[in-house]
Amino acid sequence: xxxxxxxxxxxxxxxxxxxxxxxxxxxxxxxxxxxxxxxxxxxxxxxxxxxxxxxxxxxxxxxxxxxxxxxxxxxxxxxxxxxxxxxxxxxxxxxxxxxxxxxxxxxxxxxxxxxxxxxxxxxxxxxxxxxxxxxxxxxxxxxxxxxxxxxxxxxxxxxxxxxxxxxxxxxxxxxxxxxxxxxxxxxxxxxxxxxxxxxxxxxxxxxxxxxxxxxxxxxxxxxxxxxxxxxxxxxxxxxxxxxxxxxxxxxxxxxxxxxxxxxxxxxxxxxxxxxxxxxxxxxxxxxxxxxxxxxxxxxxxxxxxxxxxxxxxxxxxxxxxxxxxxxxxxxxxxxxxxxxxxxxxxxxxxxxxxxxxxxxxxxxxxxxxxxxxxxxxxxxxxxxxxxxxxxxxxxxxxxxxxxxxxxxxxxxxxxxxxxxxxxxxxxxxxxxxxxxxxxxxxxxxxxxxxxxxxxxxxxxxxxxxxxxxxxxxxxxxxxxxxxxxxxxxxxxxxxxxxxxxxxxxxxxxxxxxxxxxxxxxxxxxxxxxxxxxxxxxxxxxxxxxxxxxxxxxxxxxxxxxxxxxxxxxxxxxxxxxxxxxxxxxxxxx
Amino acid sequence: xxxxxxxxxxxxxxxxxxxxxxxxxxxxxxxxxxxxxxxxxxxxxxxxxxxxxxxxxxxxxxxxxxxxxxxxxxxxxxxxxxxxxxxxxxxxxxxxxxxxxxxxxxxxxxxxxxxxxxxxxxxxxxxxxxxxxxxxxxxxxxxxxxxxxxxxxxxxxxxxxxxxxxxxxxxxxxxxxxxxxxxxxxxxxxxxxxxxxxxxxxxxxxxxxxxxxxxxxxxxxxxxxxxxxxxxxxxxxxxxxxxxxxxxxxxxxxxxxxxxxxxxxxxxxxxxxxxxxxxxxxxxxxxxxxxxxxxxxxxxxxxxxxxxxxxxxxxxxxxxxxxxxxxxxxxxxxxxxxxxxxxxxxxxxxxxxxxxxxxxxxxxxxxxxxxxxxxxxxxxxxxxxxxxxxx
Numbered sequence: 001x002x003x004x005x006x007x008x009x010x011x012x013x014x015x016x017x018x019x020x021x022x023x024x025x026x027x028x029x030x031x032x033x034x035x036x037x038x039x040x041x042x043x044x045x046x047x048x049x050x051x052x053x054x055x056x057x058x059x060x061x062x063x064x065x066x067x068x069x070x071x072x073x074x075x076x077x078x079x080x081x082x083x084x085x086x087x088x089x090x091x092x093x094x095x096x097x098x099x100x101x102x103x104x105x106x107x108x109x110x111x112x113x114x115x116x117x118x119x120x121x122x123x124x125x126x127x128x129x130x131x132x133x134x135x136x137x138x139x140x141x142x143x144x145x146x147x148x149x150x151x152x153x154x155x156x157x158x159x160x161x162x163x164x165x166x167x168x169x170x171x172x173x174x175x176x177x178x179x180x181x182x183x184x185x186x187x188x189x190x191x192x193x194x195x196x197x198x199x200x201x202x203x204x205x206x207x208x209x210x211x212x213x214x215x216x217x218x219x220x221x222x223x224x225x226x227x228x229x230x231x232x233x234x235x236x237x238x239x240x241x242x243x244x245x246x247x248x249x250x251x252x253x254x255x256x257x258x259x260x261x262x263x264x265x266x267x268x269x270x271x272x273x274x275x276x277x278x279x280x281x282x283x284x285x286x287x288x289x290x291x292x293x294x295x296x297x298x299x300x301x302x303x304x305x306x307x308x309x310x311x312x313x314x315x316x317x318x319x320x321x322x323x324x325x326x327x328x329x330x331x332x333x334x335x336x337x338x339x340x341x342x343x344x345x346x347x348x349x350x351x352x353x354x355x356x357x358x359x360x361x362x363x364x365x366x367x368x369x370x371x372x373x374x375x376x377x378x379x380x381x382x383x384x385x386x387x388x389x390x391x392x393x394x395x396x397x398x399x400x401x402x403x404x405x406x407x408x409x410x411x412x413x414x415x416x417x418x419x420x421x422x423x424x425x426x427x428x429x430x431x432x433x434x435x436x437x438x439x440x441x442x443x444x445x446x447x448x449x450x451x452x453x454x455x456x457x458x459x460x461x462x463x464x465x466x467x468x469x470x471x472x473x474x475x476x477x478x479x480x481x482x483x484x485x486x487x488x489x490x491x492x493x494x495x496x497x498x499x500x501x502x503x504x505x506x507x508x509x510x511x512x513x514x515x516x517x518x519x520x521x522x523x524x525x526x527x528x529x530x531x532x533x534x535x536x537x538x539x540x541x542x543x544x545x546x547x548x549x550x551x552x553x554x555x556x557x558x559x560x561x562x563x564x565x566x567x568x569x570x571x572x573x574x575x576x577x578x579x580x581x582x583x584x585x586x587x588x589x
Numbered sequence: 590x591x592x593x594x595x596x597x598x599x600x601x602x603x604x605x606x607x608x609x610x611x612x613x614x615x616x617x618x619x620x621x622x623x624x625x626x627x628x629x630x631x632x633x634x635x636x637x638x639x640x641x642x643x644x645x646x647x648x649x650x651x652x653x654x655x656x657x658x659x660x661x662x663x664x665x666x667x668x669x670x671x672x673x674x675x676x677x678x679x680x681x682x683x684x685x686x687x688x689x690x691x692x693x694x695x696x697x698x699x700x701x702x703x704x705x706x707x708x709x710x711x712x713x714x715x716x717x718x719x720x721x722x723x724x725x726x727x728x729x730x731x732x733x734x735x736x737x738x739x740x741x742x743x744x745x746x747x748x749x750x751x752x753x754x755x756x757x758x759x760x761x762x763x764x765x766x767x768x769x770x771x772x773x774x775x776x777x778x779x780x781x782x783x784x785x786x787x788x789x790x791x792x793x794x795x796x797x798x799x800x801x802x803x804x805x806x807x808x809x810x811x812x813x814x815x816x817x818x819x820x821x822x823x824x825x826x827x828x829x830x831x832x833x834x835x836x837x838x839x840x841x842x843x844x845x846x847x848x849x850x851x852x853x854x855x856x857x858x859x860x861x862x863x864x865x866x867x868x869x870x871x872x873x874x875x876x877x878x879x880x881x882x883x884x885x886x887x888x889x890x891x892x893x894x895x896x897x898x899x900x901x902x903x904x905x906x907x908x909x910x911x912x913x914x915x916x917x918x919x920x921x922x923x924x925x926x927x928x929x930x931x932x933x934x935x936x937x938x939x940x941x942x943x944x945x946x947x948x949x950x951x952x953x954x955x956x957x958x959x960x961x962x963x964x965x966x967x968x969x970x971x972x973x974x975x976x977x978x979x980x
Contacts, residue, residue, distance in 0.1 A: 040866075050729065090733070100715075104700050369696075370729070371641070372721040378651060379718045382862060390857035390867065394850025401846060442790060445870050448854055449794065452847030453801070459846060460805060463839040489808045492752055493801045499744055500797025504790075507737035512790045515870075519794070 009536030016419070016532045023426035035425070036432030038440030038514065039097050041384040043377030047096040047110060050368040060092045060365060068365050069094050070356060072110050075322065085436070089513065093370070097438075107372055115243050116269030116358070118300075119251075119262035120307060121316035121328055122219050123227060126258060155344025157290075157304075157317075157329040159337060209246050214264040215306040223248055223261070232256035243323040251318065251325045260325050262318050266303040271296025275358035277351035280341070286351035288342040290358060297338025305334040321357050387444035394448050395421075398455050406462055408547060408554035409538075413458050416534045420454050423525050428518070443514035450522030453497055457530045460493070461486040465538070479542045483535055490530055497523045607837075610830040613891035620768055620888055627775020634778050639785035639869075640690050640720075642727030646699055648689040650717040652710040654681045662687055665709035671698035682863030693724055734789045741796055742766070749804070753811055761892035762803045765884040769799045773877040787866035791873025798847065798874075799881030802840060803889045809836045810890060818902055821909035829894040837886060844882035851875050 027033060039046050051060045051068050060068070069088050076084045076096060085097040096110055210217050219227070232252035243249055245265035252259045274291040292300050307315050308331045315332070318325045329342050342354065375383075395417065403410035424447065431437035464486040468478035501520030504512055541547040547554045609616075640647050652658065659679045666677040666689055675692040682688055689706055699721055707714040742763055749759040773792055777784055809832035817828055851874045858867030897903050 048726070050723075050725070104696065108696055368723055368725065369721075370723045370726040372719075374717075374719045374721075376650070376716045376718045378716055379649065383865070383867070386857050386861040386867060389861065390854040391850070393857060394853035397849040397853060398846055401849060405842065441866055442787065442870065445790075445854060445867060448850045449847075449874060451850045452843075455846045456801070456843045459839055459842045463836075463842070467835070485812070489805055492808060493804050495748065495752075496745065496800045496804055497797045499748060500741060500794070500800070503737055503741045503744065504793055507733055507740060512786070512793070515790050515794070519797075 009539040012532040012536045013540075020419070020422060020426075023423070023430065027426060027429055030430075030433055032429050032433045035428045035439045036437065037384065038438040038443070039099065039380070040373070040375050040441045041380050041387070041439065041444075042099075043375050043380035044097060044099040045107070046371075046373045046375075047098075047107060048370040048372075049094045049096070049110065050370045051092045051094060051365050052368060053365055062091070064365055065092065065094070067356060067359055068367075071321075072096060075109050076106065085438075090507075094367075107369070110367075115320075115322055116272075117243070117245055117249075117265035117320045118267035118271075118303070119249060119265055119318050119320055120215070120217075120303075121260050121262055121318050122314075123224075123261040124258055124316075124328070125227075155327060155329040155342050155346070157331055157335065157340050157342045158333065159335045159340060208248075209244075210248065210264040211246075214246075214266050215303060217248065217263045219248065219261055219263075226250060227259070227261040230259055232259055243320070249320065249323065251320055251323055253325045253328075258325075260318055260328065262320065262325070266317065267292075267296060267299055269358075271299060272358055275355045277346075277348070277355040285343060286346040286348050287344075288346070288351050288355045288358065290340045290342065292338045292340075294338065297336075300338070300340065301334055301336045304331045304340075307331040308333045319354075319358065326357050327354055383441050384444075387441055387448075391444065391448045391451075394451055398451055402455065402458075408541075408551065409458075409462055412534060412537055412541065413455060415537065416458060416529055417451065417454060419533050420522070420525055420529045423529070424450075424518075424522055427521055427525065431521075437517065438514070439518075440514040442512065443518045446515040446518030447522060450519055450526070453494075453519075453523060454526040454529070457490045457494070457526055458534060460489050461530070461534065461538070464489075475548055476542050479539050483538075487531070487535075491527070494523050494527050606830070606834045608830060609833045609887060610826045610891050610894050613887075613895065616887040616891060620884070623775070624768060624771050627772050627778070630775050630779040634781070636774070636778050636784045637781045638727065639783045639788075641722050641786050642731065642784065644693045644722050644724030644726065646691045646694055646702070646719060646721045648703060648706050648717055648719045649682070650687060650706060650710045650712055651685055652687050652712070654684050654687065658687055662689055662706065662709055665705045666691065666702055669698070669701045669705045671695075671702055674698070674702075677702075683860075686863055688863075693722075730786050730789060734793060737793055738770075738796070741793075745796075745800060749800075749807075752804075753807060755811075757896040758807050758893055760896060761889050762800060762807070764892055765803055765889035766796060766799055768888060769795055769877060769880045769884050772880045773873065776876050777873075782872060783869065785866065785869045787869035788873045791870045792877060794874060795877030795881055798878055799884065802843060802881055802885035805839065805843075806833060806836050806885050806890055807893065809833075810893065818906050821906065821913045824907045824910050825897045825903045826894040827910075829890050829897075833886060833890045840882055840886050844878060847878050848875065851878060 049072070051065055053060050053064070065088050069086055072094055073084075073086045076086060076098065083099050085095075087095045087097075089095060098106065208220070208222070227250050230250045233256065243251075245268060248264055249262045250259060251262055271293055272290060273293045273296070276289050277286060278289060279286055303317070307317055309315075316328050316330050319327045319329075327342065329344070346354070399410065399414055399417070402413040406413065428437065428439055432439070461483065464482035465478050466482075468482040469475060473481060498520055501516045501523060504516035505520065545551070658681055662679045663677055666679070667674065671691070671694050673692060674694070678690040680688045680690075687706075687710065689702075691702060694702065699719070703717050703719055704714055707717045710717070745766070746756075746759040746763055749762050750756045753759075770792060773795060776782075777788070782788070810829050813828040813832045813835075814825060817823060817825060823831075851871050854867055854871035855875055858865065858871055862868065898907065
C-alpha cells in the first residue's frame with residue numbers, strides 16, 4: 001500500500017484537482033456562489049413549535065408530525081410570507097423560519113390547533129366583486145367554484161359502495177376500535193350566552209352563538225345580511241373568535257372565489273378517525289374515504305339523515321379547515337356505519353390533499369410555542385461578520401503557530417487548510433442548493449472549531465514523521481512509514497469526531513444540528529484532504545532538496561528535530577546497525 | 590523552537606521523561622478533588638441557567654449606552670404594565686447594546702414591550718431582536734442533551750472496545766470523559782457563567798474532542814504494548830508511560846491548535862457581540878478542551894495502566910520485570926530494547942540512556958521494599974542505583 005502511494009503522489013493530487021474543478025464547475029453552472037444563510041445571520045423570525053398529542057401519552061407519531069408540518073406550511077403560505085421554510089426535527093418539533101421581524105399575526109396563527117369542522121351549507125355565492133388573485137390555486141376538491149346563488153356540489157358523499165368494504169369489514173372495524181374515542185361534547189350542548197349586540201365592524205365575529213340542535217339552525221336576518229356583505233378578500237382569517245363550533249360561519253373556499261354561509265359545526269375533526277385517498281376496487285376515479293369514531297359515526301348518521309332530506313342544492317355540507325371551506329360535498333342519503341366516501345372528479349393530488357386535510361383535522365395534536373427568535377437584520381449582520389472575523393483570526397493564528405513550530409512544513413498546513421476551506425465552502429454552497437442546508441451561526445462556529453481538528457491531523461502526521469526520522473530513518477522512508485502509522489490514528493480519531501457529530505445531529509435540537517452538521521462535514525473533508533492532498537504533497541516535498549535534505553527552514557533540519565544529523569544524508573556512520581529491527585519499507589533506506 | 594524540537598526528540602527516545610503513570614496517585618487525587626469541588630459547586634450553587642432554560646423573553650437592540658440606560662429601559666418596560674411582568678432585567682452589552690429580559694409574556698405583551706424598548710432606544714421595532722422561549726423548552730433541550738450524552742457514551746464505549754480490542758481502554762476513556770464534562774460543568778457552576786443552549790452544544794462537543802485526544806494517546810500505548818508479554822523488560826505501566834511521553838508534544842500542539850480558533854471565537858464573540866451563542870459556545874469549548882487535554886495526558890492513560898495491571902498476565906510480566914531488574918542489570922545495557930524505541934540514533938550514549946528510562950519508571954511503582962518504606966519521596970532512592978549502573 002505504501003509503495004503505491006509513494007510512487008504516484010501525483011495521481012491523488014489530480015483526483016483532488018478533478019474534485020475541486022467539478023464542485024466549482026457545478027457552482028458555476030448553477031450560479032450559486034454564496035451559501036444559504038440562516039436567519040440568525042440575515043435577520044428573520046424562527047419559530048419552534050412542540051407538537052403534543054392531546055390523546056395518549058402526549059407522544060406524536062411521525063405521520064402526525066409530518067401532517068402537522070403540512071398544515072403549518074399551508075398556514076404560513078396562506079399568510080403570504082415569502083421564502084418561508086418549515087422543517088421538522090426530532091420527534092415532535094416543527095421549525096418555521098420566515099424572513100422579516102414583524103410576524104406577530106403569523107406567530108399567533110402557526111401555533112393554533114387545527115380547527116376542522118363539518119358544517120351545513122345554507123347559501124353559497126361568488127366570493128366578491130373582485131376575485132382575489134393571490135390565493136394559491138391548489139387542487140381544491142371543490143373543483144370549479146360555484147358562482148351562482150344556488151350551491152352546486154362538485155362532489156358527493158355516500159356510504160362505501162364497494163362490497164369488499166362493508167361497514168362491518170374487519171379492517172374498518174379494527175381501526176374504528178383502535179381510535180381513541182375523544183369525548184367530543186356535542187356543539188349544541190355548549191352552554192351559551194345571549195347573542196351579543198351586533199357591531200358592524202367585523203361581520204363574522206358578530207354572528208350569534210347557537211343553542212340547540214345545530215341541524216335545526218337557520219340563518220337569521222343579521223346573519224343573512226352579514227353574509228351578503230362579506231367578501232372573501234376582506235374576511236379576517238386571523239380572528240380567533242370567528243371559526244367557533246357553536247357559531248355559524250361565513251367562509252370562502254381556498255381560491256377565494258366562492259363564499260358560503262355555514263351553520264354551526266355538526267362534527268369536529270376529532271370525530272374523524274382516519275381519512276385516505278384511493279381508487280376503489282373496480283373503479284377508475286379517485287375518491288376520499290372517511291372513517292369516523294364511534295361517536296362521530298352516530299353524529300354523522302344523524303347529520304346525513306337530516307341533510308339528505310333537504311332539497312337538491314341544499315343538501316350540502318362543508319368541510320372547513322381553519323375557517324376555509326376545503327370541500328362541499330352533497331349528501332343523497334343517510335350514511336350509517338361510521339364510514340363514508342367523497343367522490344367527484346378528483347385528480348390524484350386533489351384527493352390526497354383533501355384526505356390529508358381531513359386526517360390532520362382528526363389529529364389530536366396541539367402546539368406549544370416553544371421558542372420564537374426574532375433577529376433584526378442588523379444583529380444578524382453583526383453575527384455574520386463576527387463569525388467570519390473569528391474564523392479568519394483563528395485561521396491566521398493556527399497558521400502562525402504552524403510556521404513557528406513546523407517551519408517549512410507550515411506551508412503544507414497552509415495549502416491543506418486552503419484546499420480544505422475551498423472544499424468546505426463549495427460543499428456548504430452546494431448542500432444549500434441541493435438539500436437546503438442553511439449556514440447558521442452555530443454552523444459557522446462548527447466550521448471554526450473544525451480548523452483545529454483539521455490541523456490536528458497534520459500534527460499527528462508530522463509528529464509521526466519526525467519520530468520516524470528520530471528513530472533513524474531517511475526522510476523519504478519516514479514519509480511512508482510515518483504515514484502508515486499516522487493514518488490509523490487519524491482515521492480512529494476522526495471516526496470519534498464523526499460519531500460525536502452524528503449523535504449530536506440526530507439527537508440534539510435547534511442550533512446543535514447546524515453545528516454538528518458542519519463539524520461532521522469538515523471532519524469528512526479533513527479525512528479526504530489528509531489522504532489525497534497532504535500526504536502526497538509531503539511525499540513530493542520530501543523529494544525536493546529543501547525538505548529532503550533538511551534545510552534549516554524546512555522544519556526537518558536535524559537541529560530542529562533534535563538529532564545530530566539526518567540519517568541517510570551524510571556518511572552512513574550510524575546506519576548499518578539497525579535496519580534489521582524494522583520491516584523493510586518501500587523507499588530506499 | 591528548536592529547543593522544543595529537541596525536547597520532543599528526547600521525550601521520544603525516553604531520554605527525558607516524566608513519570609506520568611508513576612505519579613498517578615497524585616493526579617488522581619487532584620482530579621478527584623476537582624471533581625468533588627465541581628460537584629459541590631454544582632449542588633451548592635447550581636448553574637446560572639439562561640433564559641432559554643427558564644422561559645421568558647429577551648430583547649436586544651442597539652442604543653448608545655449612558656449611565657441612565659438601565660434605569661430608562663427598566664422604566665420603559667415597566668410602563669407597559671404587561672401582565673405578570675415581574676422585574677425586567679436590563680443589562681448593557683459593551684457601549685452600544687442593551688439587553689432586556691422578562692418573564693414569559695403573552696403574545697400581545699411581548700409586542701407591547703418590544704415597542705416600548707424600540708421607542709426608548711429610538712429605533713424602529715424591527716431593529717429590536719427578541720427571543721421568546723416557552724417554559725418547557727429548556728427541559729426539552731436538557732433532556733435531549735442528556736440523551737445524546739448517554740447514547741454517545743454507549744457508542745463510544747463500543748467503538749473504542751472494537752478499535753483497541755480492549756474494553757479497559759473504553760472504561761478508561763469514558764471515565765476520563767465523564768471527568769472532563771463534570772469539571773467543565775463545575776467551572777460553570779462555580780464561576781457562574783450563563784448556561785444557554787449554545788453552552789450545551791459546547792459541552793457536547795467536548796465529548797468528541799476529549800476522546801479524540803485520548804484515542805491518539807491510546808493508539809501509541811497500543812503500539813508500545815504490542816507483544817509486551819513476550820519480553821521481560823517493561824511492565825504495561827512502563828510502556829504506557831513511554832507512550833504518554835512520546836505523544837505529549839503532540840497533545841500540547843493539538844490543544845494549542847484547537848484552542849487558537851476557539852479562543853478567537855471567544856474573543857471576537859465577546860468583543861463584537863458582547864454576549865450570545867458564539868461566546869457561550871466557545872467558552873464551554875475552551876474550558877472543556879483544556880480539561881480534556883489534561884485528562885488525556887494525566888488521567889486516561891494512568892487509568893488504562895491501572896486497569897491493565899490487574900490482569901494476571903500483566904502481573905506475571907511485572908514479576909518477571911522486577912526479577913530481571915533485581916538481577917542482571919548490567920547485561921541489559923548491551924542488549925537491544927524491543928518494544929519502545931528500538932532503532933536508536935546509534936551512538937552508544939543514548940542507547941545506554943534508553944535503558945535508564947524503563948528503570949526510572951518501574952521501581953517507583955513496583956518494587957515493594959521502596960514502596961513500603963517511603964511515601965511521597967519514592968523516586969529518589971530508586972534513582973541512585975540506576976545512574977550508577979548506567980554510567
